[in-house]
Amino acid sequence: MRENAKTPERHAQRMAAKQKIMNERIARADKEQGILLVLTGPGKGKSSSGFGMLARALGHGMKVGVVQFIKGAFSTGEEAFFRNLPNVDYHVMGEGYTWDTQDRERDVAAANAAWEQAKRMLQDDRYHMVLLDELNIALRYEYLDLDQVLDDLQARPEMQHAIVTGRYAPQQLIDLADTVTEMKVVKHAFKDQGIKAQKGIEL
């Protein structure tokens, strides 16, 4: 987690707005409302936890949206499973990142196009839950404007849950979030023991 406030004033404004909302929430603590949940840290289970919550929400008959900010082998299982279900609006970011400093503009463009999909769902109260899978990576590489992302998250409908996954959640996102879990590695078969990544668990 890191501090990367480009505009401390907007951060302060967001925190003031959050405090106001929190006070209102506490005053009527029995009311349901949308939660901003962040799943971060190096341990296994961040994305899969987000997808498990998606399944739970679908089990309640909710409508959900997904934007995956990393395209790759890791996402094939979830995509195959969720993409064509009813009540699921599923987007995968363009071609994936080039991770190439020579072609940074293309990565920025791909991430921003994905964010447009996210923003559309974050402005639509028919979505009960929006999963922004690996968004933290796009923020880490500064492919997206953090202030814009935080403002859009904060402006979402009151009843909508938003889930952000990925390592290196920025501190300002953690400040804005309602619930944050950090996944810690106790041990890791593949890294510690040189075992190949396993389909179903890792892929």
Next chain:
Amino acid sequence: MRENAKTPERHAQRMAAKQKIMNERIARADKEQGILLVLTGPGKGKSSSGFGMLARALGHGMKVGVVQFIKGAFSTGEEAFFRNLPNVDYHVMGEGYTWDTQDRERDVAAANAAWEQAKRMLQDDRYHMVLLDELNIALRYEYLDLDQVLDDLQARPEMQHAIVTGRYAPQQLIDLADTVTEMKVVKHAFKDQGIKAQKGIEL
């Protein structure tokens, strides 16, 4: 995490068997094999992560089994979503625990009946993945015999993934596991801020 070895010899035998298997695995590191994954700690996302991996496995066309060792409001979303899908064998433990020291026998009987379902799947290589949701709680309360559970886990088919969730994973299970993630609370809306648990996220 705690040490609760009733029979240190069996623990030593299991660890020796595991070491042998690990050495074989490392010798042929490109081979796929089943992983024993433990998701523990106090943070949010343990069960949902297990269910997300279930969805991923289903996306790969795998057959999966689930035994939920806690019955309650928290499991309703997952159950509604997964129970009737093809390729899913779904069990929820009897009536749930009484949590009553006066009726401990009933809790022990319910947990052991659930373990029989788990064991059946852990002996059947048609199951690619077995999710043992909140098993750690049944172990914590000593409703199940830890040595029996560990032996059954270790004896499962070579290609089968097993996922164990719940707080307070016993140290011997961590020792046996291939991958262990501990979920740490950075902040928690409901506990820290007095907000009601939210359907879709918590329920």
